[in-house]
Amino acid sequence: xxxxxxxxxxxxxxxxxxxxxxxxxxxxxxxxxxxxxxxxxxxxxxxxxxxxxxxxxxxxxxxxxxxxxxxxxxxxxxxxxxxxxxxxxxxxxxxxxxxxxxxxxxxxxxxxxxxxxxxxxxxxxxxxxxxxxxxxxxxxxxxxxxxxxxxxxxxxxxxxxxxxxxxxxxxxxxxxxxxxxxxxxxxxxxxxxxxxxxxxxxxxxxxxxxxxxxxxxxxxxxxxxxxxxxxxxxxxxxxxxxxxxxxxxxxxxxxxxxxxxxxxxxxxxxxxxxxxxx
Amino acid sequence: xxxxxxxxxxxxxxxxxxxxxxxxxxxxxxxxxxxxxxxxxxxxxxxxxxxxxxxxxxxxxxxxxxxxxxxxxxxxxxxxxxxxxxxxxxxxxxxxxxxxxxxxxxxxxxxxxxxxxxxxxxxxxxxxxxxxxxxxxxxxxxxxxxxxxxxxxxxxxxxxxxxxxxxxxxxxxxxxxxxxxxxxxxxxxxxxxxxxxxxxxxxxxxxxxxxxxxxxxxxxxxxxxxxxxxxxxxxxxxxxxxxxxxxxxxxxxxxxxxxxxxxxxxxxxxxxxxxxxxxxxxxxxxxxxxxxxxxxxxxxxxxxxxxxxxxxxxxxxxxxxxxxxxxxxxxxxxxxxxxxxxxxxxxxxxxx
Ligand SMILES: Nc1ncnc2c1ncn2[C@@H]1O[C@H](COP(=O)(O)OP(=O)(O)OP(=O)(O)O)[C@@H](O)[C@H]1O
Ligand SMILES: [Mg+2]
Numbered sequence: 001x002x003x004x005x006x007x008x009x010x011x012x013x014x015x016x017x018x019x020x021x022x023x024x025x026x027x028x029x030x031x032x033x034x035x036x037x038x039x040x041x042x043x044x045x046x047x048x049x050x051x052x053x054x055x056x057x058x059x060x061x062x063x064x065x066x067x068x069x070x071x072x073x074x075x076x077x078x079x080x081x082x083x084x085x086x087x088x089x090x091x092x093x094x095x096x097x098x099x100x101x102x103x104x105x106x107x108x109x110x111x112x113x114x115x116x117x118x119x120x121x122x123x124x125x126x127x128x129x130x131x132x133x134x135x136x137x138x139x140x141x142x143x144x145x146x147x148x149x150x151x152x153x154x155x156x157x158x159x160x161x162x163x164x165x166x167x168x169x170x171x172x173x174x175x176x177x178x179x180x181x182x183x184x185x186x187x188x189x190x191x192x193x194x195x196x197x198x199x200x201x202x203x204x205x206x207x208x209x210x211x212x213x214x215x216x217x218x219x220x221x222x223x224x225x226x227x228x229x230x231x232x233x234x235x236x237x238x239x240x241x242x243x244x245x246x247x248x249x250x251x252x253x254x255x256x257x258x259x260x261x262x263x264x265x266x267x268x269x270x271x272x273x274x275x276x277x278x
Numbered sequence: 279x280x281x282x283x284x285x286x287x288x289x290x291x292x293x294x295x296x297x298x299x300x301x302x303x304x305x306x307x308x309x310x311x312x313x314x315x316x317x318x319x320x321x322x323x324x325x326x327x328x329x330x331x332x333x334x335x336x337x338x339x340x341x342x343x344x345x346x347x348x349x350x351x352x353x354x355x356x357x358x359x360x361x362x363x364x365x366x367x368x369x370x371x372x373x374x375x376x377x378x379x380x381x382x383x384x385x386x387x388x389x390x391x392x393x394x395x396x397x398x399x400x401x402x403x404x405x406x407x408x409x410x411x412x413x414x415x416x417x418x419x420x421x422x423x424x425x426x427x428x429x430x431x432x433x434x435x436x437x438x439x440x441x442x443x444x445x446x447x448x449x450x451x452x453x454x455x456x457x458x459x460x461x462x463x464x465x466x467x468x469x470x471x472x473x474x475x476x477x478x479x480x481x482x483x484x485x486x487x488x489x490x491x492x493x494x495x496x497x498x499x500x501x502x503x504x505x506x507x508x509x510x511x512x513x514x515x516x517x518x519x520x521x522x523x524x525x526x527x528x529x530x531x532x533x534x535x536x537x538x539x540x541x542x543x544x545x546x547x548x549x550x551x552x553x554x555x556x557x558x559x560x561x562x563x564x565x566x567x568x569x570x571x572x573x574x575x576x577x578x579x580x581x582x583x584x585x586x587x588x589x590x591x592x593x594x595x596x597x598x599x600x601x602x603x604x605x606x607x608x609x610x611x612x613x614x615x616x617x618x619x620x621x622x623x624x625x626x627x628x629x630x
Binding site for chain 2: 176178181184185186187188189190192196201
């Protein structure tokens with residue numbers, strides 16, 4: 001009897017926190033998204049106007065589309081860049097493995113605001129890259145690497161990479177180095193061994209890392225705002241603007257719920273994929 | 279299927295940093311021979327096997343298959359069949375795909391590959407399991423899939439690294455016989471690694487006893503059991519009683535050894551005056567009640583009698599130390615006065 005009640009009791013605080021900090025606000029948000037604001041003042045109403053507006057206004061549809069493709073691109077780029085690193089860390093028996101692992105995730109210790117400013121110094125029209133290109137005589141007018149989508153992609157990819165690497169490593173559990181060795185003794189060249197053994201066995205890691213990177217990128221705010229220079233509006237920055245500048249809280253709430261629905265869709269797709277591997 | 283190559287190791291050695299883990303290994307394995315590497319944990323058995331497979335680069339020496347030097351050849355061009363201790367089956371492939379992997383890599387046509395996979399699965403008695411995934415198999419079945427996967431490519435040499443150590447005792451004995459039968463049927467050159475002496479003695483044509491990275495002795499199971507080349511081999515293979523003594527006199531047929539309470543005769547001649555260790559196996563000693571005088575006789579008191587089913591193990595305290603005796607005859611009890619006696623041929627002498 002006690003054996004069954006106690007675990008339940010232990011779950012109570014977590015349930016209470018989830019209720020107060022997540023479920024209640026979500027309910028409130030849902031209700032808010034059905035309301036209407038007029039001149040920054042909430043009017044008592046129940047309407048689907050906010051959703052209709054989002055899905056008919058080409059500006060908001062543009063924001064949605066841009067967010068999805070930027071986040072997808074960042075997920076692909078970050079996984080591509082982090083995969084060799086993660087594979088090396090997973091395989092390495094070197095004494096330096098620990099140091100390398102710490103170096104890989106060290107950027108997480110620095111706020112992404114600071115790291116974004118770092119990228120602004122590098123990518124700006126007067127930045128290091130353009131400086132170097134000018135010095136080398138390759139360009140006369142600066143190449144615009146900032147205040148546009150290019151800057152957002154570069155900055156966001158790098159900022160996501162430590163997290164992507166960790167997610168990849170977490171998903172490599174199925175890979176066993178003796179399986180690769182077995183493939184090699186059976187006549188597989190390194191490349192074929194990679195295609196037939198390593199890649200399929202690390203696919204779950206790639207999926208998890210892609211998912212995590214996508215979700216974090218599509219909801220990121222700082223980096224797209226700063227490196228996009230306000231010219232690359234994405235979902236998070238739009239929510240911010242609607243809530244705090246236009247003071248249209250109901251619309252901001254509706255966009256928030258749309259973003260959450262997007263997460264749900266992606267998670268569901270991942271779940272399908274994961275079940276195939278299980 | 280024939281895949282018999284000869285394998286030769288010449289001065290093979292491996293060091294990690296300063297310390298050599300394998301040194302000066304010379305060994306020739308004839309086509310179709312079953313040779314076992316036997317030694318305690320950490321003596322370098324796996325390292326030798328992995329050097330042959332190309333997974334570890336030797337520090338010194340050469341590896342030859344049918345006379346051709348393959349030391350520099352990358353793993354995937356060596357045509358070895360390696361069976362891992364943990365099987366290392368590919369979890370994302372069916373049993374049939376696992377087994378056919380080597381053929382796929384060799385570009386064997388589909389129809390032929392399928393036929394060969396079926397044939398080898400029948401050979402390991404897993405004919406109906408081709409469509410399953412490895413995780414749906416028992417340990418013994420996984421082991422047989424791993425064996426089939428290595429056999430199907432008709433490797434020049436079959437390499438087995440403690441393939442039975444993860445299985446329970448009964449299954450281990452069954453698979454032991456099965457592997458040996460398949461090996462003989464296919465006449466495939468085999469290098470087998472184990473630290474289990476029973477496995478080594480029952481399966482092998484020849485046994486290589488290793489200690490700390492070097493070869494102690496190479497011989498047939500009977501040779502290494504009856505004529506161990508060193509105290510290490512004598513104590514590692516089977517059990518022995520040790521008695522410390524001195525050589526009294528030596529002649530053409532052997533020598534006489536003195537130890538407290540014992541005047542022993544051995545067929546091995548060592549110079550007079552030398553200090554020696556005499557070793558006698560527990561089953562080679564017979565016990566008779568009371569005190570008796572004579573060569574290779576040692577009188578003592580029974581201290582302990584342990585019943586172990588087929589045999590009784592008796593500890594006898596003598597002036598030369600405690601002797602353990604194994605015999606099938608029962609009837610002795612602690613406190614009895616007995617005389618232990620053995621043949622001159624059964625007393626092995628080694629310098630201490
Ligand atoms: N990569 C390595 N780096 C350093 N030392 C190693 C390495 N691989 C093996 N060794 C050492 O080499 C020695 C022999 O190892 P090996 O695996 O060949 O032993 P083994 O005879 O197979 O033992 P076991 O019966 O336990 O499997 C061990 O002392 C081990 O610590
Ligand atoms: Mg080993």
